[in-house]
Amino acid sequence: MKQLSLLFLAVLVSVLVFGQTDSLLHWQTRSRKVSDGVYELVARTSIPKGWHVYGTNPKVEGLDPVKFVPAYENAVLQDQIAYGSKPVSIEDPLFSKVDVFTGQLEIRQQVKISGFVPAMLKGTINASLAKADEFIVSEQPFEVTLEGGAVTAATTTQIKIPAIELDKPAADCGKSSVVSGSGLGSIFLLGFLGGLIALLTPCVFPMIPVTVSFFTKRASSRKHAIKNGAVYGFFIFLIYLLASVPFHVLGNVQPEIFNNISTNSWLNVIFFVIFIFFAISFFGYFELTLPSGIASKADSKSGLGSMGGIFFMALTLAIVSFSCTGPILGSLLVGSLSGGAWQLTSGLAGFGLALALPFALFAIFPDWLQSLPKSGGWLDTVKKILAFVEVALAFKFLSNADLVMHWGLLKREVFIGIWILIGAGLTLYLFGILRLPHDYKGMKIGAGRKALGVLALLFTLYLLPGVTQTQYANLRLLSGFPPPLSYSIYGQNNVHGKGLEANVVNDYDKALALSKEQNKPILIDFTGWACVNCRKMEENVWTNPDVYNYIRENYILVSLYVDDRKKLPAEQRILNYRTKTGDSKDIITIGDKWATFEAENFNQTTQPLYGILNTREQLMNHPVGYTPDAAEYLKWLQCGKEAFDRSR
Numbered sequence: 001m002k003q004l005s006l007l008f009l010a011v012l013v014s015v016l017v018f019g020q021t022d023s024l025l026h027w028q029t030r031s032r033k034v035s036d037g038v039y040e041l042v043a044r045t046s047i048p049k050g051w052h053v054y055g056t057n058p059k060v061e062g063l064d065p066v067k068f069v070p071a072y073e074n075a076v077l078q079d080q081i082a083y084g085s086k087p088v089s090i091e092d093p094l095f096s097k098v099d100v101f102t103g104q105l106e107i108r109q110q111v112k113i114s115g116f117v118p119a120m121l122k123g124t125i126n127a128s129l130a131k132a133d134e135f136i137v138s139e140q141p142f143e144v145t146l147e148g149g150a151v152t153a154a155t156t157t158q159i160k161i162p163a164i165e166l167d168k169p170a171a172d173c174g175k176s177s178v179v180s181g182s183g184l185g186s187i188f189l190l191g192f193l194g195g196l197i198a199l200l201t202p203c204v205f206p207m208i209p210v211t212v213s214f215f216t217k218r219a220s221s222r223k224h225a226i227k228n229g230a231v232y233g234f235f236i237f238l239i240y241l242l243a244s245v246p247f248h249v250l251g252n253v254q255p256e257i258f259n260n261i262s263t264n265s266w267l268n269v270i271f272f273v274i275f276i277f278f279a280i281s282f283f284g285y286f287e288l289t290l291p292s293g294i295a296s297k298a299d300s301k302s303g304l305g306s307m308g309g310i311f312f313m314a315l316t317l318a319i320v321s322f323s324c325t326g327p328i329l330g331s332l333l334v335g336s337l338s339g340g341a342w343q344l345t346s347g348l349a350g351f352g353l354a355l356a357l358p359f360a361l362f363a364i365f366p367d368w369l370q371s372l373p374k375s376g377g378w379l380d381t382v383k384k385i386l387a388f389v390e391v392a393l394a395f396k397f398l399s400n401a402d403l404v405m406h407w408g409l410l411k412r413e414v415f416i417g418i419w420i421l422i423g424a425g426l427t428l429y430l431f432g433i434l435r436l437p438h439d440y441k442g443m444k445i446g447a448g449r450k451a452l453g454v455l456a457l458l459f460t461l462y463l464l465p466g467v468t469q470t471q472y473a474n475l476r477l478l479s480g481f482p483p484p485l486s487y488s489i490y491g492q493n494n495v496h497g498k499g500l501e502a503n504v505v506n507d508y509d510k511a512l513a514l515s516k517e518q519n520k521p522i523l524i525d526f527t528g529w530a531c532v533n534c535r536k537m538e539e540n541v542w543t544n545p546d547v548y549n550y551i552r553e554n555y556i557l558v559s560l561y562v563d564d565r566k567k568l569p570a571e572q573r574i575l576n577y578r579t580k581t582g583d584s585k586d587i588i589t590i591g592d593k594w595a596t597f598e599a600e601n602f603n604q605t606t607q608p609l610y611g612i613l614n615t616r617e618q619l620m621n622h623p624v625g626y627t628p629d630a631a632e633y634l635k636w637l638q639c640g641k642e643a644f645d646r647s648r
Contacts, residue, residue, distance in 0.1 A: 024048050024138060027125050031144040037113045038078070039146055041068055043125055044106045052100035054128045055087040056080070060095050063128060066107055068142075070123040071588075074570065078110040093133055100130075116570040119149040122586065143575075150571070158509070159577065159593070163617040164601045170614075171643035174622035174636045184346040191347035195354025200382045204317075208358050228310060229363020233356035235314035240352030244345040265565060268401035268530075275394035282387030284380070284437030381449060384436055388426040392419055399483055403529035404565045404591070412483040413490075416466035416475070419482075423460030427453055479539040480532035504557045508597070511558035516615045521644040523555040523637070526598045526609040528563040528591075533626040534608045537633075544630035547637070554641050555612075560594035562607060568593060612640035614647050 029043045047053050056065040067081060084106030087099035111121070122143045129136055198204055395410070395418050402410045410418075428434035430453030432445045465472035466482065469490050475482065504525070505511045515522045527534040541547055551557055567573075567589050574587040580600055587593050599605055602623055611623040620643040627633040 024051060024129060024136070025053075025125075025127060025140055027140055027142055029125075029142040029144050031121070031146055033147040034110060036148075037117060038110060039113070039121075039144075040108060040110050041121075041144065042106065042108050043068070043142065044084075044104070047102055047105055047129075051129050051131045052088075052090070052102050053105060054095075054130070055083065055099040055101055057095070057098045060098060063095055063098070064126065064137075066105075066125065066127040068107075068109055068111070068123060069126055069139075070111060070121060072113070072118065072121055072123070072570070073567070074114050074116070075111050075121060075123075076114070078112055080109075082108045084108070092130065094130060094135055113146070117146060117149045118570060118573070118575070120145055120575050121149075122575060159574075159587070159597055159600055160580075161601050161613075161617050164613070164619050166603060166619065166623075169619040169621045169643070170647055171621040171639050173639035174624045184343060187343045188346045188350040191350025192354045193350075194347075195351040197382075197386070198351070198355060199358060204355070208362060226364045230360045232310050232314055232363070233360030235311045236317060236356040236359065237349070237352040239314055239318050240348045240355070241345065244348050265401040265405045268397040272394045272398040272401070275390050275397065279387045279390035279394065282383050282390060284384065380438055381430075384429060385426065385452070388422055388429070392422050395419070396481060400530040403483055403487065404563050406566065410483065411489045412485060412487050413467040415482050416463055420460055420463045420467070423456055423463060427456040427460055430456055474539055474543075476540055480535040484535055484538065504559045506559055506561065508558055508560060508594075511556050512615075512617070515556045515613075518556065519615065519648070520554060520556050521615075521620060521640060522613045523551060523557045523640075524609075524611045524613065525557060525559040526594065526602075526604070526607050526611075527559050527561055528607045529561055530563055531607045536628065537608050537626065541628065541630045541633050544634070547630050547634050550634060550637055550641075555637070560597065562591050562595040562598060564590040564594075566590050610636075612637075612644070614644050616647075618647065620644050620647070 025045045025047070027043045027045045029041065032040045032042065034040055053066060054063055057063050065081065066083075068077060070077070083101070085101065085104070087101055089097060089099055092098045092100070107125075113121075120143055122141065124139045125142050127138045127140075129138055199208075395415060399410045399415050402408070425434060429436060430445075430449050432439075432443065435441065462477070463475065466475045466478075467473075469488075473485065505514065508524070511522050511524075514520075525534075542551070568587070572593075576584050577587050577596065578584055579596070585592075585596070587596055595605065598609060602609060602611060604623070604625075606625060609623055609625050610627075612620040614620060620640040621636065624633075624636055627636070
């Protein structure tokens with residue numbers, strides 16, 4: 001257990017150290033008003049002994065000077081940055097002859113702000129530092145008050161609703177449906193399924209008989225072999241479990257951090273590129289491996305005595321199988337991040353358990369090895385099927401980015417059309433018509449592969465109505481994966497089977513005004529553009545005639561998108577908002593506002609989440625989350641309406 005404690009400590013230390021590598025410079029900043037909308041920014045810092053900061057070196061490509069980076073899009077830097085002292089020219093081991101600063105450093109630069117001038121300006125000061133052959137880029141935040149700037153019209157009353165008392169709703173219904181850490185079992189099963197799929201890949205499957213035989217031959221007795229095999233399986237499980245530890249540390253920053261990560265547009269674009277890269281590798285065009293040095297170092301340790309050696313054997317398996325397990329783990333990582341660190345831990349635990357079980361079981365029952373199918377071409381087929389799946393998932397990530405940023409690139413019908421092409425390609429491959437690397441003309445196609453080809457063909461045919469404007473375009477089996485029906489090439493009024501989304505309000509204040517005007521309760525829908533379960537509710541539950549009519553006739557429905565990256569008007573932004581937990585955050589985007597609104601008033605960061613308020617903003621019943629049973633959801637709606645009628 002000593003080795004395990006050291007590994008756990010190393011993971012924690014690496015996370016903490018990573019977050020502190022750019023803390024060498026501590027800037028003191030201030031501003032001076034020059035004229036209307038024009039300010040001079042001044043920053044001072046002490047450069048640590050032995051380090052130097054690079055000045056302006058235009059002849060050195062890729063070496064940026066010290067610079068202000070305002071976080072406000074209407075703030076434009078003027079002229080060049082001015083230094084308070086002259087630089088020193090040195091022979092730098094990294095960039096030859098360059099101008100640098102040591103000791104005390106002061107920088108000045110004017111910034112012009114057009115339009116609304118806020119009371120505070122935030123941003124970062126970026127600088128490049130070096131010490132001997134060490135080089136880092138520092139990005140330190142700054143904030144300065146702007147003389148004559150206006151405090152934003154937004155106030156904390158737009159975020160917090162004092163009338164909401166979660167423990168004292170008007171009616172005691174819906175409590176059992178509140179989402180609070182739920183779904184761990186389903187995420188675990190998904191991870192377990194992913195692990196079983198990984199077992200069938202060419203990187204893992206052949207390792208089972210080889211590894212088990214190694215343990216049985218090296219053991220002094222069958223009891224010893226069983227013990228070693230079980231410990232080996234446990235270490236495989238533990239390695240994947242420990243991989244989630246850094247995300248628990250990260251989760252202490254802000255409650256909605258995981259939702260922000262999973263819906264970040266550029267991160268989703270990066271995942272799109274990575275998954276396409278993985279898919280090309282799975283197709284057989286090149287072999288994807290981690291640097292050989294990593295595997296070699298882990299493998300060299302596998303000869304250590306007893307527990308230490310077995311642990312490094314398990315670590316070696318995790319590393320060398322990365323080319324096959326990486327894409328599956330990537331899917332699991334992104335798919336579970338929005339639910340928080342525990343969902344990720346649950347998924348990785350399922351994945352690790354599925355990988356570990358065969359090694360432990362075959363070590364206990366080595367005779368079972370005779371029943372395993374022999375490695376062969378079928379493993380290559382599995383890998384290439386996964387390649388098509390990876391391409392489909394890649395476009396899901398690109399769709400997430402497109403939705404939250406409103407780029408309009410992948411409308412629903414375009415997305416489904418791409419999946420149709422992928423399904424057609426998979427069908428042709430499984431029937432041997434489309435040949436990929438390592439395939440050859442006339443190769444035998446087994447009955448199992450043909451059966452999979454039929455399933456792929458049926459799935460492709462099922463997708464075809466999705467590109468039309470008919471009542472069959474809903475594709476209920478896939479609800480949540482394609483973009484919503486309102487995000488359509490046919491326009492927002494493409495509501496065949498859509499439900500209520502086209503009729504909702506997307507601003508809480510407007511919904512409250514309508515509630516008072518029409519004397520109806522407010523149904524708050526905390527949702528997200530990239531939220532799968534939100535789409536399932538909209539397309540499968542809200543479309544139920546009873547639910548649809550009840551909401552339309554009895555409620556003011558407001559959908560608040562917590563992942564919308566569109567920026568709020570400058571006068572509505574809130575800088576240094578203090579949450580009820582004492583943390584400070586900036587509310588810049590629409591998503592920031594509604595995610596904070598949900599966390600502050602409902603103690604939840606998951607989506608979907610539904611709450612019912614009366615005209616005095618009092619809670620009518622317990623909020624509920626994902627409720628796929630239309631009858632149960634309708635019963636909750638009716639309970640909220642009855643409570644509203646009694647509260648009038």
